Amino acid sequence: MTAHSDHRPVETVETAINLLGVLKQAGRTGMGVTEVATELGLAKSTAHRHLQTLADRGLIVRAGDIYRLSSWFLDYGVHVRNQHPLYDLARPKVDELAAETDEKVWCVIEEDDTGVHLYGADGAHSVTTHARVGNRTPLHQFAAGKAILANLPEGQIARIIDGHGLSERTPQTITDPGELRTELDSIREEGYALNREESVPGVHAVGAPVRDEDGHAIGAISIAGPANRLRGELLTQELPDLLLGAVNEVEVNLAHI
Amino acid sequence: MTAHSDHRPVETVETAINLLGVLKQAGRTGMGVTEVATELGLAKSTAHRHLQTLADRGLIVRAGDIYRLSSWFLDYGVHVRNQHPLYDLARPKVDELAAETDEKVWCVIEEDDTGVHLYGADGAHSVTTHARVGNRTPLHQFAAGKAILANLPEGQIARIIDGHGLSERTPQTITDPGELRTELDSIREEGYALNREESVPGVHAVGAPVRDEDGHAIGAISIAGPANRLRGELLTQELPDLLLGAVNEVEVNLAHI
DNA sequence: GTCTGTGTTCGAATAGCGGGAACACACTTT
DNA sequence: AAAGTGTGTTCCCGCTATTCGAACACAGAC
Numbered sequence: 001m002t003a004h005s006d007h008r009p010v011e012t013v014e015t016a017i018n019l020l021g022v023l024k025q026a027g028r029t030g031m032g033v034t035e036v037a038t039e040l041g042l043a044k045s046t047a048h049r050h051l052q053t054l055a056d057r058g059l060i061v062r063a064g065d066i067y068r069l070s071s072w073f074l075d076y077g078v079h080v081r082n083q084h085p086l087y088d089l090a091r092p093k094v095d096e097l098a099a100e101t102d103e104k105v106w107c108v109i110e111e112d113d114t115g116v117h118l119y120g121a122d123g124a125h126s127v128t129t130h131a132r133v134g135n136r137t138p139l140h141q142f143a144a145g146k147a148i149l150a151n152l153p154e155g156q157i158a159r160i161i162d163g164h165g166l167s168e169r170t171p172q173t174i175t176d177p178g179e180l181r182t183e184l185d186s187i188r189e190e191g192y193a194l195n196r197e198e199s200v201p202g203v204h205a206v207g208a209p210v211r212d213e214d215g216h217a218i219g220a221i222s223i224a225g226p227a228n229r230l231r232g233e234l235l236t237q238e239l240p241d242l243l244l245g246a247v248n249e250v251e252v253n254l255a256h257i
Numbered sequence: 258m259t260a261h262s263d264h265r266p267v268e269t270v271e272t273a274i275n276l277l278g279v280l281k282q283a284g285r286t287g288m289g290v291t292e293v294a295t296e297l298g299l300a301k302s303t304a305h306r307h308l309q310t311l312a313d314r315g316l317i318v319r320a321g322d323i324y325r326l327s328s329w330f331l332d333y334g335v336h337v338r339n340q341h342p343l344y345d346l347a348r349p350k351v352d353e354l355a356a357e358t359d360e361k362v363w364c365v366i367e368e369d370d371t372g373v374h375l376y377g378a379d380g381a382h383s384v385t386t387h388a389r390v391g392n393r394t395p396l397h398q399f400a401a402g403k404a405i406l407a408n409l410p411e412g413q414i415a416r417i418i419d420g421h422g423l424s425e426r427t428p429q430t431i432t433d434p435g436e437l438r439t440e441l442d443s444i445r446e447e448g449y450a451l452n453r454e455e456s457v458p459g460v461h462a463v464g465a466p467v468r469d470e471d472g473h474a475i476g477a478i479s480i481a482g483p484a485n486r487l488r489g490e491l492l493t494q495e496l497p498d499l500l501l502g503a504v505n506e507v508e509v510n511l512a513h514i
Numbered sequence: 515g516t517c518t519g520t521g522t523t524c525g526a527a528t529a530g531c532g533g534g535a536a537c538a539c540a541c542t543t544t
Numbered sequence: 545a546a547a548g549t550g551t552g553t554t555c556c557c558g559c560t561a562t563t564c565g566a567a568c569a570c571a572g573a574c
Contacts, residue, residue: 075391077334
């Protein structure tokens with residue numbers, strides 16, 4: 001209900017997070033003390049002290065006079081991924097689907113009202129989009145996301161649609177709340193979601209939700225490929241059938257944990 | 258020479274990092290406010306405020322009254338991995354080697370005087386050890402690590418051997434500095450390193466360094482398998498040959514960036 | 515209905531964060 | 545050579561923002 005928290009945050013921690021964000025953007029090049037300080041509007045001394053503590057704790061690494069993010073994040077990130085129940089369960093299915101269809105297959109989970117790409121497998125003729133593992137994407141913009149969104153508790157659906165607004169990604173992206181709701185109805189009815197160039201021009205996709213025992217989606221699996229290949233009955237029949245069989249198996253295994 | 262820094266750290270940031278560490282340990286179960294507070298010796302209110310800011314910034318996610326790490330770390334971690342020059346270059350070779358040998362193949366990099374597992378590929382008969390992507394391991398304890406260690410600048414080698422001490426992992430782990438130095442000499446001479454149950458009982462491995470234009474190792478690739486399969490000429494001839502060919506190609510590509 | 519466990523909020527004291535100025539040092543520039 | 549410009553580093557002081565403890569709300573157990 002409340003768009004969370006005016007509650008006074010720990011500002012020092014926030015600057016540390018901002019610092020890490022800036023270093024992420026800097027990438028492999030990294031940044032020096034003064035550069036970080038000006039970028040964040042801090043005194044050189046404070047930037048220095050922050051960088052030093054983060055380096056001492058191993059979050060960032062110093063090479064000469066430039067700092068960059070260390071593999072500490074890889075360690076934590078992989079840990080998060082491995083802990084997720086869908087990772088172990090969906091990964092083999094995702095690999096299978098990629099091998100069978102020769103297309104790009106994704107496993108996506110819901111987190112904080114958005115979709116997160118947990119695992120992806122390449123088929124022989126995979127399209128490469130900008131989607132990467134760890135990426136957060138608004139749920140209404142892609143097949144897996146819509147499949148999830150259609151199967152969330154009603155309160156959460158309302159919060160997502162009315163709250164954040166429906167940002168546009170391509171001209172085909174559904175940005176009208178009413179239109180999206182009827183789309184979600186049809187997704188629930190069919191059991192799967194389609195994406196016709198709504199997130200990437202020239203790319204179509206099919207997505208199906210993975211639901212828990214309450215029927216609420218915890219994630220989804222999707223198959224994506226070039227629009228001229230994924231069309232007709234392949235897009236509306238064969239791939240959905242394949243996909244629904246796969247997610248069904250995942251759901252069964254999920255229940256038996 | 259100095260084991261770095263008595264320099265006054267930013268304590269607030271340190272507690273935030275500690276908090277994340279505790280939440281990592283808690284895994285998917287997560288932790289509540291009081292649990293975190295007692296674990297870290299903080300007042301409930303401070304733990305509460307920290308958790309709230311971390312959640313607001315998306316680093317952790319709250320489900321009911323328990324908090325756990327979010328995929329924020331996956332995003333940052335994958336970013337770090339993708340940025341590393343060895344990832345793009347070594348990955349195809351690692352996949353190839355795994356397919357050819359049917360064994361487990363790792364790409365390891367050096368960071369902060371330790372080895373970090375950057376990428377791994379499974380062969381048809383892979384052994385599964387506790388090594389995971391993102392894991393930090395002391396360089397002297399495994400084949401890839403020793404291959405790296407043997408090809409670092411002398412100053413850094415001395416710092417690693419004399420500084421941290423040589424911790425034991427199995428009875429076979431080399432813990433004597435003198436013994437390690439002669440081992441490193443032989444590794445430099447042969448071009449590759451062997452690991453005979455020095456990190457995992459029953460597991461042998463071969464590792465070869467990936468060197469930059471100065472001849473210093475930036476990482477290594479290793480092949481690991483059961484001791485009774487990896488022995489004789491396979492271990493000392495065939496696999497090293499295969500491996501040295503692979504790292505050589507990687508080095509060439511590395512120079513042409 | 516009481517009790518014990520949560521999470522949450524408030525105010526108040528002081529520790530420690532942040533800033534600025536001076537320092538050391540490495541490269542250019544003249 | 546010497547002055548100049550850019551680093552990173554250190555110190556100290558003022559004031560803010562962090563921390564704590566205590567009180568509160570709420571839930572479930574007994």
